[in-house]
Amino acid sequence: MAPPLTDGHKVLIQALLSRGPLPEEDFHSIFSGVTGKNPANHQQVFNDYLLKINRELSYVNCEVRGCRNQNDGNVHYGFVNNVADEESKLGTKYSVPQIAFYRAIIEAIVQDAAAQGSISGIEALNVRLENQVQTGAGSQSQDHPSTIPAAFRNFSLSQKEKTLEELTRDRWLYISVDDRVGLGIRSFLDLRSWFRSNDIPSCEVCNEAAVKAELCPNENCTARIHEYCLKQRFSQRRAERTCPSCGNQWGLSIPKAEEVDEEDEPNPVQTQPPLASRKKRLRTGEASRASALSQPPPDVSGPRRTTRSSARLS
Secondary structure (H helix, E strand, O other): OOOOOOHHHHHHHHHHHHHOOEEHHHHHHHHHHHHOOOOOOOHHHHHHHHHHHHHHHHHHOEEEEEEEOOOOOOEEEEEEEOOOOHHHHOOOOOOHHHHHHHHHHHHHHHOOOOOEOEEEHHHHHOOOHHHHOEOOOOOEOOOOHHHOOHHHHOOOHHHHHHHHHHHHHOOOEEEOOOOEEEEOHHHHHHOHHHHHHOOOOEEOOOOOEOOEOEEOOOOOOOOEEOHHHHHHHHOEOOOOOEOOOOOOEOOOOOOHHHOEOHHHOOOOOOOOOOOHHHHOOOOHHHHHHHOOOOOOOOOOOOOOOOOHHHOOOO
């Protein structure tokens, strides 16, 4: 029988539970405080710690997960509930109309074929909660007013504004200085399975959902790459700056000071299996370290060969 979690393991879990998602620097600082070791110099110890935590948390369908915030590319760690059933929804402080409002905003953001990763504040306030109501046949019921709950019909503009403030404060959403509404770090941490089940296009480099990403210059190609992944990939001096999907030239200006040799390339957080193009360069040790960040998700098929206009929620 495996030994129980130590006080050090519990401190890391409690820190995420009490403070919410933490930037990598803060999480590493807490780890150094409880173990006396810096993750930068003891990466394997850090990964073993997370692996031990996630093995124990798997019994309650939770995990400690690391991911990048697609708004700025910074790594965060968070405590994630892997169950999304009706019982788990009872634990949230948000009402049913507020959850429907949040979901409607998410759908509006991920349906953007331009992959801007955000919608305007006005668009967010104008989303239709009726689209979140399903009829018995499974179709949307905006044409059947009698099936729309009164709480949805009466959800006012002021209630939407208040909900936006709460979702932003709790870091489910993010509002930029120019009043653009995007996904917050908690959404990127918690919605990985939702992104996959709804066929959201993934980044060609890291295989995470490409909610906010750069599009391939070839209009007939659906490839997307996060801006930070694009810079990391093309900063290699010998790297071909072409689309990994269609081979089209992908223009990106990288200052010479930022160019690195391939062997010096920093290893980004990998929370999903890399694409075949990255598997060739992933050493066995790196693959095992990646699994310490989260439980392995199911396999995914290759990117769809459809046009951008068809990149929509199924």
